[in-house]
Amino acid sequence: MKQFIRRKLWEPVLELVKQGITPHQLALTITLGAGFGMVPFLGLTTLLCTFWAIRFRLNVAFTILIGYIMQPVQLALYVPFVDLGQSIFPVTPIPFSLDKLTSMFRADWLNALQQLWLANLVGIMAWLLCFIPFGFAVYFSSRKVLHRVLPVQQVA
Numbered sequence: 012m013k014q015f016i017r018r019k020l021w022e023p024v025l026e027l028v029k030q031g032i033t034p035h036q037l038a039l040t041i042t043l044g045a046g047f048g049m050v051p052f053l054g055l056t057t058l059l060c061t062f063w064a065i066r067f068r069l070n071v072a073f074t075i076l077i078g079y080i081m082q083p084v085q086l087a088l089y090v091p092f093v094d095l096g097q098s099i100f101p102v103t104p105i106p107f108s109l110d111k112l113t114s115m116f117r118a119d120w121l122n123a124l125q126q127l128w129l130a131n132l133v134g135i136m137a138w139l140l141c142f143i144p145f146g147f148a149v150y151f152s153s154r155k156v157l158h159r160v161l162p163v164q165q166v167a
Contacts, residue, residue, distance in 0.1 A: 032069070034154055034157035034158045034161050035154060036067075036069055037153075037157050037161070038150050038151075038153040038154035038157055039067060039069060039150060040064065040070055040073055040074050041077060041149065041150075041153050042146050042149045042150040042153065043059075043060065043064065043067075043069070043074055044074040044075070044077025044078045044080075045077055045078075045081050045145075045149055046142045046145060046149070047059040047060050047063070047074075047078050048077060048078035048079065048080065048081025048084065049084050049085050049088055049138065049142075050085065050135060050142075051085065051088065051089045051093060051134040051135060051137075051138050052131060052134075052135055053085075056075075056078040056079070056081075056085070057075060059078075060075045060077075060078040061074075061075065088138075089134070090107050092134040092137045092138045092141070093107075093130050093133065093137070094107075095134075095137040095141075096130070096132075096133030096134045096136050096137035096138075097130060097133055097134075099133070099136070099137060099140070100133045100136065102129055102130070103126070104130075105126050105127065105130050
């Protein structure tokens with residue numbers, strides 16, 4: 012079973028990771044995939060990972076894979092990012108209880124959608140403020156490790 016998992020899962024993922032990519036590019040791939048995988052906007056991960064991976068000529072599939080692996084963290088950090096954004100920016104905080112959200116939508120669903128959109132927007136801004144130091148930390152630490160682990164590619 013262990014050999015099967017290694018041969019069918021682990022080795023193909025490693026080959027995907029190492030497809031003509033330098034430690035710098037791989038560290039950037041990990042950083043962008045992990046960071047965009049935590050953005051508090053469901054569905055935006057794929058778009059961000061694809062765009063920036065193409066823009067920086069990174070491994071698109073691996074960037075998206077890391078983003079998808081981070082989705083449980085995205086769900087866990089959604090409310091904390093929105094709360095942080097509501098405390099940083101001057102907006103009226105919205106309650107995150109099912110009863111209060113339901114009563115908001117029953118009273119005025121258009122206003123409730125507007126408040127949720129604004130809360131999501133300030134959550135994205137809070138994520139961005141947190142992503143900058145997180146990104147630098149992940150990039151430089153993973154780059155250091157990857158320079159030791161990956162073989163140096165010879166330029167012809």
